[in-house]
Amino acid sequence: xxxxxxxxxxxxxxxxxxxxxxxxxxxxxxxxxxxxxxxxxxxxxxxxxxxxxxxxxxxxxxxxxxxxxxxxxxxxxxxxxxxxxxxxxxxxxxxxxxxxxxxxxxxxxxxxxxxxxxxxxxxxxxxxxxxxxxxxxxxxxxxxxxxxxxxxxxxxxxxxxxxxxxxxxxxxxxxxxxxxxxxxxxxxxxxxxxxxxxxxxxxxxxxxxxxxxxxxxxxxxxxxxxxxxxxxxxxxxxxxxxxxxxxxxxxxxxxxxxxxxxxxxxxxxxxxxxxxxxxxxxxxxxxxxxxxxxxxxxxxxxxxxxxxxxxxxxxxxxxxxxxxxxxxxxxxxxxxxxxxxxxxxxxxxxxxxxxxxxxxxxxxxxxxxxxxxxxxxxxxxxxxxxxxxxxxxxxxxxxxxxxxxxxxxxxxxxxxxxxxxxxxxxxxxxxxxxxxxxxxxxxxxxxxxxxxxxxxxxxxxxxxxxxxxxxxxxxxxxxxxxxxxxxxxxxxxxxxxxxxxxxxxxxxxxxxxxxxxxxxxxxxxxxxxxxxxxxxxxxxxxxxxxxxxxxxxxxxxxxxxxxxxxxxxxxxxxxxxxxxxxxxxxxxxxxxxxxxxxxxxxxxxxxxxxxxx
Ligand SMILES: [Ca+2]
Ligand SMILES: [Ca+2]
Numbered sequence: 001x002x003x004x005x006x007x008x009x010x011x012x013x014x015x016x017x018x019x020x021x022x023x024x025x026x027x028x029x030x031x032x033x034x035x036x037x038x039x040x041x042x043x044x045x046x047x048x049x050x051x052x053x054x055x056x057x058x059x060x061x062x063x064x065x066x067x068x069x070x071x072x073x074x075x076x077x078x079x080x081x082x083x084x085x086x087x088x089x090x091x092x093x094x095x096x097x098x099x100x101x102x103x104x105x106x107x108x109x110x111x112x113x114x115x116x117x118x119x120x121x122x123x124x125x126x127x128x129x130x131x132x133x134x135x136x137x138x139x140x141x142x143x144x145x146x147x148x149x150x151x152x153x154x155x156x157x158x159x160x161x162x163x164x165x166x167x168x169x170x171x172x173x174x175x176x177x178x179x180x181x182x183x184x185x186x187x188x189x190x191x192x193x194x195x196x197x198x199x200x201x202x203x204x205x206x207x208x209x210x211x212x213x214x215x216x217x218x219x220x221x222x223x224x225x226x227x228x229x230x231x232x233x234x235x236x237x238x239x240x241x242x243x244x245x246x247x248x249x250x251x252x253x254x255x256x257x258x259x260x261x262x263x264x265x266x267x268x269x270x271x272x273x274x275x276x277x278x279x280x281x282x283x284x285x286x287x288x289x290x291x292x293x294x295x296x297x298x299x300x301x302x303x304x305x306x307x308x309x310x311x312x313x314x315x316x317x318x319x320x321x322x323x324x325x326x327x328x329x330x331x332x333x334x335x336x337x338x339x340x341x342x343x344x345x346x347x348x349x350x351x352x353x354x355x356x357x358x359x360x361x362x363x364x365x366x367x368x369x370x371x372x373x374x375x376x377x378x379x380x381x382x383x384x385x386x387x388x389x390x391x392x393x394x395x396x397x398x399x400x401x402x403x404x405x406x407x408x409x410x411x412x413x414x415x416x417x418x419x420x421x422x423x424x425x426x427x428x429x430x431x432x433x434x435x436x437x438x439x440x441x442x443x444x445x446x447x448x449x450x451x452x453x454x455x456x457x458x459x460x461x462x463x464x465x466x467x468x469x470x471x472x473x474x475x476x477x478x479x480x481x482x483x484x485x486x487x488x489x490x491x492x493x494x495x496x497x498x499x500x501x502x503x504x505x506x507x508x509x510x511x512x513x514x515x516x517x518x519x520x521x522x523x524x525x526x527x528x529x530x531x532x533x534x535x536x537x538x539x540x541x542x543x544x545x546x547x548x549x550x551x552x553x554x555x556x557x558x559x560x561x562x563x564x565x566x567x568x569x570x571x572x573x574x575x576x577x578x579x580x581x582x583x584x585x586x587x588x589x590x591x592x593x594x595x596x597x598x599x600x601x602x603x604x605x606x607x608x609x610x611x612x613x
Contacts, residue, residue: 029082031109033057038209038312039319041116044095046322047352049074051311052087053255054104054113059085062106070095070117073102077308084255086308091117125229126325129357130186132427132529134234135459135519136466137184140435141192141215142200144469145171145490145499151214155198158491161481164200169220171490173227178499182472182512183519186234188330190435192221196247201435201484202238203332204245204299208316221324234327237320239358241313241345242333243299251300259309261292261301268293268301274335274364278372280380291338304341314348321353331387334360335373339385346375346386359429360390363436367394371421392428392463394418399432399457402560403450403605404443409543409560412457413535419462426530430463432471435484439470439477448474448507449605452514453558456607459518460547460556462533472515473498473508517586521609527552534575542567542602546575546612553612555582557591559602572596582610 036055060082064073066089074088085104097119104111130136146152147170157163169192179187191202194210202212211218225235244250246264254260262268270293276286294301304310320326329349334342342360349356362370370393372379375386398411419425432440432454440451451474458465470477470487477483489497497503504512522528531549538544541561547554555576559565571577576598582591588608591600602608 029061029106029108030058032059032062032104032106032111034104034111034113037113037115039315040209041118042091042319043120043322044070044091044097044117045093046120047318048091048093050089050091051308051315052089052102052115053308053312054085054087055083055249055255056085056111058082058106058108059104062104065103065105066100067103068098068100070098071100079255081253083253086255089115120322121325126225126327127321127353127356128234128327129355130234130236130328130359130464132464134185134464135183135522136186136188136236136429136464137179137182137469138188138190138431138434138466139172139469140167140190140201140484141169141172142167142202143484143490144487145175146492147171147174148216148220149492151216155200157198158486160198161484162200163198164214165486166214166491167486168214169216169224173220173224175490175499176224176227176231176233179233180231182516183523184467185232186236186327187228188236188466189238191238191240191332196245199245203240204243204247205240206245206248208244208313209319218323225324225326229325235324236328236330236359237317237324237326238330238332239317239320240332241302241304241341242336243295243301246298246300248300256306256308258303258306261303262294264300269297270295272363274362274369274372277335277339278369291336295333295336302337304337304345310341310344311348314345317345317349318352321349321356326356328356329358331358331360334362334387334390339373339379339381339383343375343384343386350386357388360385360387362390363393365394365397367415367418367421370394371418374422374424376423389424389427389429389464391434391466392430395428395461395463396431396433396437399454400440400443403454404440404445406560406562408540409538409558410540412543413538416462416533416535426462426533428463429466430458430461431466431468432458433468433483434466435468436480437483438479439468439475439483441471441474442476442478442482448511451511453560453605453607455511455515455518456556456609457558459515459522460528460554460607460609461545462547465522467515472512473504474511514586521585525552525554525611527554536571536574536576537569541565542569544569544576544598548575548612553579554585555579555598555610555612556607557600557602557610558607560605562604564601564603566601567599569598569600570596571598576612579612581613583613585609585611 034056038053042050060078070092072090078085100115102113144167146166152166192215194207194212196206271289276282378384401407489499527547527549531547534546536544544557
C-alpha cells in the first residue's frame, strides 16, 4: 500500500464517530461475521462515495460506524437473512490514503473490518480509450501462452478442449514484443476473473472481485499493463454484466430479492432475437426471454436494473480499471441487459474516466438491428444506451460470405450503404472472427489467398480493426471450442514456435508478413485510419473504393473472382475522377489511368492498394 501518513488509528482523537442504528433486533442474534467485502479496497480521491457489499452472517440490524475524519457512513441496508449488508461510505474529496476501520456491531458483539484507501496511480498514459489509430488483438489467455507453470492446476489438461491449458497473464506479457512487431496497438483479453471448475474461458465468474488463479496474480496483471503501455499497447477489459457462472454464491443466495432474474428452479429460457427490443410496436413478452432468460439455459441472469446491482457493477468496473490501469471495455452480450442499465453504467464510469470508451457485442447480421444499440441518441423508448460503438458483425458476415461463398460483392456494399444508420460508423470495430466463431481458415473453401484478401479489406475499410489471435498465422479451428486451440509456441513442449519468425511455416510466414505489412501501411497512412470511405464502383465480383483525408488519397480494388480479371473501372464523377497516377503499394500490379477509366489486371481473390497522385 502507498501510504506515508500515520495510521488513522492515531488520528482518532480528531475523528467524529458516525453511527447509524438501523433497527432494534426483535430476536437474539450471534456476533456479526464478515466473510467478504466488495470492493476489497478503494482509492483516496477517486469517487465521493463507495458502496460496500459486506457478505457474512448476523448482519441484519447491525450498526455500522467508522472512526476516521475522512470517511462517513451515509446509510446501510441489510438483507433479511442477515447474509448481506450494503454500506454507503462517503469519502472526503481530499481523503488521505490509509486504512479505515469499519465497525459492524449488534447486541451480541462487533466485528471490525480494515478497508484500505490506496493512493491513485498517475493517470498519465492510462485510461486512454480506443481510437481509429488502434488495431485490436483478441487473446484468450488460457490458450495463448503459459508463462508460469506453477499456476496451471487445477483442471489442467492440455488434451481437454474444455480444460485449462496453462496460459496466463505472464504468458501474454512475454509476447508483447511479438504483438508490437505485428503492429498491434491494443489487446482485448477474454475475462480474467475467477471462474469455477474447468471454465477456462472466463465467462462464468464466481467472484467479480478476484482474478482467476490460473491467470496469475494482480501484480502479474499490473505488470502486463505497465509493459504493454511502455510499447504503446492499450489493454481492454472484457466486462460481463449480463450473467455470472452457475456456481456464483449469488445463484442460491442473492443480496437482494431482485438481484437476479429468477432462481435456479424458476427462470426463463433464453432467446437470442433482438427484434423485440428494436421494434417500437413489440409487446414486452417479445423481449422478456431475451432480457431475462438464463443465457445458454444455465447462466444466472443478473438484473442490472436493481439499483444496488447497477451501482455494484459500475463500481466493479471502476475497481478493475483502477487496479490495473486499463484503457477500454469490451461489453459482453450487450443487448441482453437493459439499455437503461447500460446508460447508467456508462455515466458512472465516464465520470471517473472521461477518455475511456467501450465496444459492445451486438451479434446480428443486420445493421438496422445493430445500429439501434448505439448510444448518443434517444430511441423511441426514451433510452440512450450511451454505447460509443460496437463490433461490426454485419460486415464480418458480409466479407466472409463474399470471399468464401462467392456471394456478390454487393453484400459488402450493402453493409456500407447502411452506415447512415449509425452516428459513428467510422469507429465500428471490424473483424473477421473471434473466439465464438469458426476460424476463417476452417470455413468451407478457405485458403490463404482469401484470408489475405480479407485482411486487406479489413485494414483498408472504415472502422477500428480487430484480429483474433492465431488468425495472423492462418490457424485452423472449427466451432467452439476448436476455435480456441493453443497458440503454437506458447506452451512447454510445443513442436513449433510461431512467435518467432524462424519458427513459422512458409504459409504462416506469408500470412503474418502480409498482415504485418498491412498494419504498417495503415500506420503510415492516416487516410486509412480516419479518412472518408468512398465508393468508386462495383459489380458482381469487384469493388473499388477510396480512403481520403485532406492530405492523401488511397485507391483500393478488390477482385473476388475465381480468376484474374482485367478491370476497366469508370471514374467519372467519383473521388477518382481527377487522379493522374496510381502508385502501387504492397506489391499491387501496375494500373493505368486513361481519361476517366482505370485499367487494372488483378489476380483472383485479391486486393490491390494504390497511393493516388
Ligand atoms: Ca500457467
Ligand atoms: Ca439479461
